[in-house]
Amino acid sequence: MSSKLVQAIDTLISVFHTYSGREGDKCKLSKREMRDLIQNELAEYLETQKDAMSVDKIMSELDENGDGEVDFQEFVILVASLTVACNSFFNHEN
Template sequence: MCSKLEEAMETLISVFHTYSGREGDTEKLSKKEMKDLLQNELGEFLETQKDATSVDKIMKELDENGDGEVDFQEFVILVASLTVACNTYFCESS
Protein backbone atom coordinates (compact mmCIF):
# COMPACT_ATOMS: atom_id res chain seq x y z
CA MET A 1 0.00 0.00 0.00
CA CYS A 2 1.29 3.43 -0.95
CA SER A 3 1.74 6.23 1.51
CA LYS A 4 -0.13 9.51 0.97
CA LEU A 5 3.06 11.15 -0.26
CA GLU A 6 3.73 8.33 -2.73
CA GLU A 7 0.14 8.63 -3.97
CA ALA A 8 0.62 12.37 -4.39
CA MET A 9 3.79 11.79 -6.42
CA GLU A 10 2.01 9.23 -8.62
CA THR A 11 -0.85 11.68 -9.15
CA LEU A 12 1.55 14.48 -10.09
CA ILE A 13 3.24 12.25 -12.68
CA SER A 14 -0.10 10.98 -14.00
CA VAL A 15 -1.60 14.47 -14.37
CA PHE A 16 1.47 15.71 -16.26
CA HIS A 17 1.37 12.79 -18.69
CA THR A 18 -2.40 13.09 -19.17
CA TYR A 19 -1.78 16.46 -20.84
CA SER A 20 1.72 16.11 -22.30
CA GLY A 21 2.03 14.71 -25.78
CA ARG A 22 -1.39 15.70 -27.02
CA GLU A 23 0.58 17.89 -29.40
CA GLY A 24 4.07 16.75 -30.28
CA ASP A 25 6.59 15.79 -27.60
CA THR A 26 5.16 13.34 -25.05
CA GLU A 27 7.62 14.55 -22.40
CA LYS A 28 6.68 18.24 -22.56
CA LEU A 29 3.65 20.49 -22.30
CA SER A 30 2.99 22.88 -25.17
CA LYS A 31 1.37 26.22 -24.40
CA LYS A 32 -2.09 24.80 -25.25
CA GLU A 33 -1.50 21.67 -23.17
CA MET A 34 -0.33 23.81 -20.25
CA LYS A 35 -3.39 26.05 -20.57
CA ASP A 36 -5.70 23.01 -20.58
CA LEU A 37 -3.93 21.54 -17.55
CA LEU A 38 -4.13 24.81 -15.61
CA GLN A 39 -7.81 25.30 -16.42
CA ASN A 40 -8.83 21.71 -15.71
CA GLU A 41 -6.59 20.86 -12.76
CA LEU A 42 -6.02 24.22 -11.04
CA GLY A 43 -9.19 26.05 -12.03
CA GLU A 44 -10.20 26.94 -8.49
CA PHE A 45 -6.75 28.29 -7.63
CA LEU A 46 -6.62 30.34 -10.81
CA GLU A 47 -10.29 31.37 -10.76
CA THR A 48 -9.50 34.82 -9.44
CA GLN A 49 -6.85 35.34 -12.13
CA LYS A 50 -8.45 37.75 -14.61
CA ASP A 51 -5.29 38.47 -16.60
CA ALA A 52 -5.76 37.11 -20.15
CA THR A 53 -1.99 36.76 -20.51
CA SER A 54 -1.55 34.73 -17.32
CA VAL A 55 -0.74 31.47 -19.19
CA ASP A 56 1.87 33.32 -21.26
CA LYS A 57 3.43 34.72 -18.09
CA ILE A 58 3.44 31.33 -16.37
CA MET A 59 4.98 29.68 -19.45
CA LYS A 60 7.68 32.33 -19.67
CA GLU A 61 8.59 31.97 -16.00
CA LEU A 62 8.63 28.16 -16.07
CA ASP A 63 10.37 27.64 -19.40
CA GLU A 64 13.92 27.80 -18.06
CA ASN A 65 15.55 26.41 -21.20
CA GLY A 66 13.57 28.69 -23.55
CA ASP A 67 12.19 25.96 -25.81
CA GLY A 68 8.59 27.21 -25.62
CA GLU A 69 7.44 24.11 -23.75
CA VAL A 70 7.33 22.97 -20.13
CA ASP A 71 9.05 19.71 -19.23
CA PHE A 72 8.29 17.67 -16.12
CA GLN A 73 10.97 19.34 -14.01
CA GLU A 74 9.67 22.79 -14.91
CA PHE A 75 6.10 21.61 -14.16
CA VAL A 76 7.10 20.32 -10.73
CA ILE A 77 8.58 23.75 -9.94
CA LEU A 78 5.16 25.29 -10.64
CA VAL A 79 3.34 22.80 -8.42
CA ALA A 80 5.90 23.19 -5.64
CA SER A 81 5.69 26.99 -5.81
CA LEU A 82 1.89 26.92 -5.67
CA THR A 83 2.03 24.47 -2.76
CA VAL A 84 4.39 26.74 -0.82
CA ALA A 85 2.14 29.74 -1.51
CA CYS A 86 -0.93 27.81 -0.33
CA ASN A 87 0.85 26.64 2.80
CA THR A 88 1.91 30.20 3.60
CA TYR A 89 -1.64 31.47 3.03
CA PHE A 90 -3.22 28.80 5.23
CA CYS A 91 -0.63 29.25 7.98
CA GLU A 92 -1.23 33.00 8.02
CA SER A 93 -5.02 32.50 7.99
CA SER A 94 -4.98 30.17 10.99
Protein backbone atom coordinates in the same frame (compact mmCIF):
# COMPACT_ATOMS: atom_id res chain seq x y z
CA MET B 1 -0.77 0.25 0.27
CA SER B 2 1.19 3.33 -0.74
CA SER B 3 1.67 6.29 1.54
CA LYS B 4 -0.16 9.54 0.82
CA LEU B 5 3.09 11.13 -0.34
CA VAL B 6 3.83 8.30 -2.79
CA GLN B 7 0.24 8.59 -4.07
CA ALA B 8 0.74 12.35 -4.51
CA ILE B 9 3.91 11.77 -6.53
CA ASP B 10 2.13 9.20 -8.69
CA THR B 11 -0.72 11.67 -9.21
CA LEU B 12 1.67 14.47 -10.28
CA ILE B 13 3.28 12.20 -12.85
CA SER B 14 -0.08 10.94 -14.10
CA VAL B 15 -1.60 14.42 -14.43
CA PHE B 16 1.43 15.73 -16.30
CA HIS B 17 1.35 12.86 -18.80
CA THR B 18 -2.42 13.12 -19.22
CA TYR B 19 -1.84 16.52 -20.85
CA SER B 20 1.65 16.18 -22.35
CA GLY B 21 2.06 14.75 -25.79
CA ARG B 22 -1.35 15.65 -27.13
CA GLU B 23 0.65 17.64 -29.63
CA GLY B 24 4.38 17.50 -30.25
CA ASP B 25 6.76 16.08 -27.65
CA LYS B 26 4.99 13.60 -25.38
CA CYS B 27 7.31 14.49 -22.49
CA LYS B 28 6.58 18.23 -22.56
CA LEU B 29 3.59 20.53 -22.31
CA SER B 30 2.95 22.90 -25.18
CA LYS B 31 1.28 26.23 -24.48
CA ARG B 32 -2.14 24.77 -25.35
CA GLU B 33 -1.54 21.66 -23.22
CA MET B 34 -0.40 23.83 -20.31
CA ARG B 35 -3.50 26.03 -20.66
CA ASP B 36 -5.74 22.95 -20.63
CA LEU B 37 -3.96 21.55 -17.56
CA ILE B 38 -4.27 24.86 -15.71
CA GLN B 39 -7.95 25.22 -16.58
CA ASN B 40 -8.85 21.66 -15.67
CA GLU B 41 -6.54 20.90 -12.76
CA LEU B 42 -5.59 24.22 -11.11
CA ALA B 43 -8.62 26.46 -11.61
CA GLU B 44 -9.22 26.68 -7.86
CA TYR B 45 -5.74 28.10 -7.28
CA LEU B 46 -5.17 30.11 -10.45
CA GLU B 47 -8.29 32.16 -11.02
CA THR B 48 -6.61 34.13 -13.81
CA GLN B 49 -6.13 31.03 -15.95
CA LYS B 50 -8.81 32.21 -18.40
CA ASP B 51 -6.65 35.17 -19.34
CA ALA B 52 -4.38 34.16 -22.24
CA MET B 53 -1.71 36.60 -21.06
CA SER B 54 -1.62 34.84 -17.68
CA VAL B 55 -0.88 31.50 -19.35
CA ASP B 56 1.82 33.22 -21.42
CA LYS B 57 3.34 34.67 -18.25
CA ILE B 58 3.25 31.32 -16.45
CA MET B 59 4.81 29.61 -19.46
CA SER B 60 7.61 32.16 -19.76
CA GLU B 61 8.39 31.96 -16.04
CA LEU B 62 8.45 28.15 -16.03
CA ASP B 63 10.25 27.61 -19.33
CA GLU B 64 13.77 27.80 -17.92
CA ASN B 65 15.46 26.36 -21.00
CA GLY B 66 13.56 28.64 -23.42
CA ASP B 67 12.22 25.92 -25.71
CA GLY B 68 8.61 27.18 -25.60
CA GLU B 69 7.42 24.10 -23.74
CA VAL B 70 7.23 22.99 -20.12
CA ASP B 71 8.98 19.75 -19.21
CA PHE B 72 8.22 17.71 -16.09
CA GLN B 73 10.89 19.41 -13.98
CA GLU B 74 9.54 22.85 -14.90
CA PHE B 75 5.98 21.64 -14.15
CA VAL B 76 7.03 20.43 -10.71
CA ILE B 77 8.39 23.92 -9.97
CA LEU B 78 4.89 25.32 -10.60
CA VAL B 79 3.28 22.73 -8.33
CA ALA B 80 5.88 23.27 -5.60
CA SER B 81 5.47 27.06 -5.79
CA LEU B 82 1.69 26.76 -5.52
CA THR B 83 2.06 24.36 -2.60
CA VAL B 84 4.33 26.77 -0.73
CA ALA B 85 1.97 29.69 -1.44
CA CYS B 86 -1.05 27.73 -0.24
CA ASN B 87 0.75 26.59 2.89
CA SER B 88 1.76 30.17 3.69
CA PHE B 89 -1.78 31.42 3.06
CA PHE B 90 -3.42 28.80 5.27
CA ASN B 91 -0.85 29.27 8.03
CA HIS B 92 -1.45 33.02 7.92
CA GLU B 93 -5.24 32.53 8.02
CA ASN B 94 -4.99 30.35 11.13
